[in-house]
Amino acid sequence: MLALEVSNVTVRYGGVEALNRVSLSVSEGERHVVLGPNGAGKTTLFNLILGEVRPAAGVIRLHGEDVTRRSVVQRVRRGLGRTYQQPEVLARLRVEDNLILAVRGRIGPRFTVFSKRERDRDTRKRAFAALNAVALGGVAERRAHELAHGQAKQLEIAMALAGGARVVLLDEPASGLSAGERKQITAVIDGLDRSVTVIVIEHDMDIAFHIADRLTVLHQGRVLACGDPERVRAAAEVREAYLGSGLDG
Ligand SMILES: Nc1ncnc2c1ncn2[C@@H]1O[C@H](COP(=O)(O)OP(=O)(O)OP(=O)(O)O)[C@@H](O)[C@H]1O
Numbered sequence: 001m002l003a004l005e006v007s008n009v010t011v012r013y014g015g016v017e018a019l020n021r022v023s024l025s026v027s028e029g030e031r032h033v034v035l036g037p038n039g040a041g042k043t044t045l046f047n048l049i050l051g052e053v054r055p056a057a058g059v060i061r062l063h064g065e066d067v068t069r070r071s072v073v074q075r076v077r078r079g080l081g082r083t084y085q086q087p088e089v090l091a092r093l094r095v096e097d098n099l100i101l102a103v104r105g106r107i108g109p110r111f112t113v114f115s116k117r118e119r120d121r122d123t124r125k126r127a128f129a130a131l132n133a134v135a136l137g138g139v140a141e142r143r144a145h146e147l148a149h150g151q152a153k154q155l156e157i158a159m160a161l162a163g164g165a166r167v168v169l170l171d172e173p174a175s176g177l178s179a180g181e182r183k184q185i186t187a188v189i190d191g192l193d194r195s196v197t198v199i200v201i202e203h204d205m206d207i208a209f210h211i212a213d214r215l216t217v218l219h220q221g222r223v224l225a226c227g228d229p230e231r232v233r234a235a236a237e238v239r240e241a242y243l244g245s246g247l248d249g
């Protein structure tokens, strides 16, 4: 079953064609990496999948359902979550409170037979499960602004999971991190439950090829190559676009 299917999508910003007939399929549980030079259209692809930008043409399906005309909120309710190039956490709140808000955002004010106490217990349970999934159980009490940059990135992943995401989009989770932090975030992504589908934009080739079951390479808004790591590594067009940037490594 496909978790996500983007078919022949075009996105224009005024005269700029940020995506040009781009297609991408991601199976449930897959780790899919999106590669490409600056300005290739990677973040635009994420904005499109989430519903923050609308395509001029093409279709987006989430678990088989056409969501092209659905709002961001409707897509999030259907299990989509993301992180941003710059972490988006509530800096003054404690780590666990960031997560509790993420869980509450997911549940929403709806009718329930459970008492407030039971609901609070359940919320905390989900919040801590998400924290442990990204190895941040030890810093639950800290304020988010006290976290190192790498931990803030981990917290953002936890918030997407706590919000109920089954398909998570991670926009450059390793950018700006130290070597140690990169190792840590790679381990966190490796450790995520396979019930979650993960799509990652990553510039670091070692991390990209380590994480990926399959990759898509974007270049100037078009798909240059797509497939498993061996296939993408071997693609002549990719070598050309990345000449000298470490694909041989
Ligand atoms: N809101 C916008 N308005 C106008 N043009 C935009 C907008 N967002 C992106 N673009 C343009 O669309 C193209 C793709 O940008 P995008 O941010 O998707 O690239 P990217 O692959 O994420 O790059 P980076 O690696 O630098 O993050 C670029 O030419 C960019 O200038």
Ligand SMILES: [Mg+2]
Pocket: 042, 043, 044, 085
């Ligand atoms: Mg980007």
